Amino acid sequence: MNYNKLFNMSDEVVLQIGFTGPIGRQFSSILAESGCSLILGDVNEEEGGKIVHNLKEINGKIEYVKIDVADEQGVREMVKYVSGKYGRISVLVNAFSKRPTDFNKKFEDSDFKSWTEVMEVNLSAMYLVCREISKIMIIQRQGSIVNVASFLGVVAPDQRVYGGSGLNSPAVYTASKSGVIGLTKYLATYLGKYNIRVNCISPGGVNPGGVDKEFEKNYSAKVPLERMGNMDDMKGPLIFLASKASQYVNGHNLVVDGGMTVW
Numbered sequence: 323m324n325y326n327k328l329f330n331m332s333d334e335v336v337l338q339i340g341f342t343g344p345i346g347r348q349f350s351s352i353l354a355e356s357g358c359s360l361i362l363g364d365v366n367e368e369e370g371g372k373i374v375h376n377l378k379e380i381n382g383k384i385e386y387v388k389i390d391v392a393d394e395q396g397v398r399e400m401v402k403y404v405s406g407k408y409g410r411i412s413v414l415v416n417a418f419s420k421r422p423t424d425f426n427k428k429f430e431d432s433d434f435k436s437w438t439e440v441m442e443v444n445l446s447a448m449y450l451v452c453r454e455i456s457k458i459m460i461i462q463r464q465g466s467i468v469n470v471a472s473f474l475g476v477v478a479p480d481q482r483v484y485g486g487s488g489l490n491s492p493a494v495y496t497a498s499k500s501g502v503i504g505l506t507k508y509l510a511t512y513l514g515k516y517n518i519r520v521n522c523i524s525p526g527g528v529n530p531g532g533v534d535k536e537f538e539k540n541y542s543a544k545v546p547l548e549r550m551g552n553m554d555d556m557k558g559p560l561i562f563l564a565s566k567a568s569q570y571v572n573g574h575n576l577v578v579d580g581g582m583t584v585w
Contacts, residue, residue: 323566328566329356329561329565329567330566331358331564332356332357332358333358334358334359334413334564334565335358335359335361335408335411335412336353336359336412336415336564337361337363337411337414337415338353338360338361338362338363338414338415338417339363339364339389339414339415339416339417340364340391340416340417340470341362341363341373341417342366342370343417343419344528344530345417345470345528345553345556346364346418347373348554348556348557349556350373350377351377351557352557352561353415353560353561353564354377354380354381355380355381356561357381358381359383359384359408360377360383360385361384361386361387361404361408362384362385362386362387363386363387363400364418365388365389365390367386367388370386374386387400387403387404391443391450391451392442392446392447392450394450397447397450397451397454398454401454401455401457401458410458410462411455411458411462411465412465412466413465413466413467413564414451414452414459414465414467415560415564416448416451416452416467416468416470418447418448419443420439420440420442420443420444421440422437422439422440422492422494422495423436425490425492428490429492429493432492432493432494437493440494440495440498441494441497441498444494444495444498444499444502445501445505448505452469452505452509456509456518459513459516459518460513460516460518463517464516464517465516465517465518465519466518466519466520466521466564466568467506467513467520468521468522468523468563468564469502469506469522470522470523471499471500471502471503471506471522471523471524472499472524472525473524473525473527473579473582473583474491474499475496475499475500475501475502475503475524475575476500476503476524476575476577477583478496480544482540483537483540483541484540485536485537485540489534489537502522503522503524503575506522506573506575507573510573510574511573514572514573519568519569520572520573521572521573521575521576522574522576523556523563523576524575524576524579525551525555526550526577526579526580527541527545527550527551527582528551528553529550529551530553533550538550544582544585545579545580546580546581546584546585547580547581550580551578551579556578559576559578562576563576
């Protein structure tokens, strides 16, 4: 297989769920450029509509579907709609995530309701979407699932990098993203016999702009590349895992963190 065939996505049908956040937006951009048929799902209809409108200037084969990933019946109906209209689903990208309402609170002051809400979306909904998509991919005997986790699902946050910034990384974020990595590994072993690959991308700290300067300095000092990630850093890993270039990669957690977790 030559270079062009390895990364060619023009004949693929890709469903990406969660694309209005900083990383999800970059994923949708590079997927649009790949030329695939791209279905973008998100609960934020207003912002999602704007993004899709702009992306259609790059690729006319793009469609928006509104979806609440915590709604089991809604997820079923979305999968049925997409598979029915396009005939198959080649690739699933789960890029959705819920931010805790008590994000910067100390652990001892954290809210249990916020914990359960985040776990419902970040982990339970990930399971739900993968379950429904797997039914289609098992029939197809082919597919690639890419789940977005985090380097904080691999290691605990270094509390020292926050300094006096007032920032924090809550326990529920680490717990939920660690769960996504575990779910990914389980699905890789379970679905592999159907020629379905399941992998993770775990971004390190990414600066979308406006990050606290003290935090950025402290964080960058912990990274061998001596900087935070930027939006473009996540595009290549996604295309690699979604395309035939990674056809023998299964159950892998691709950590994109500039080397922070190798210390």
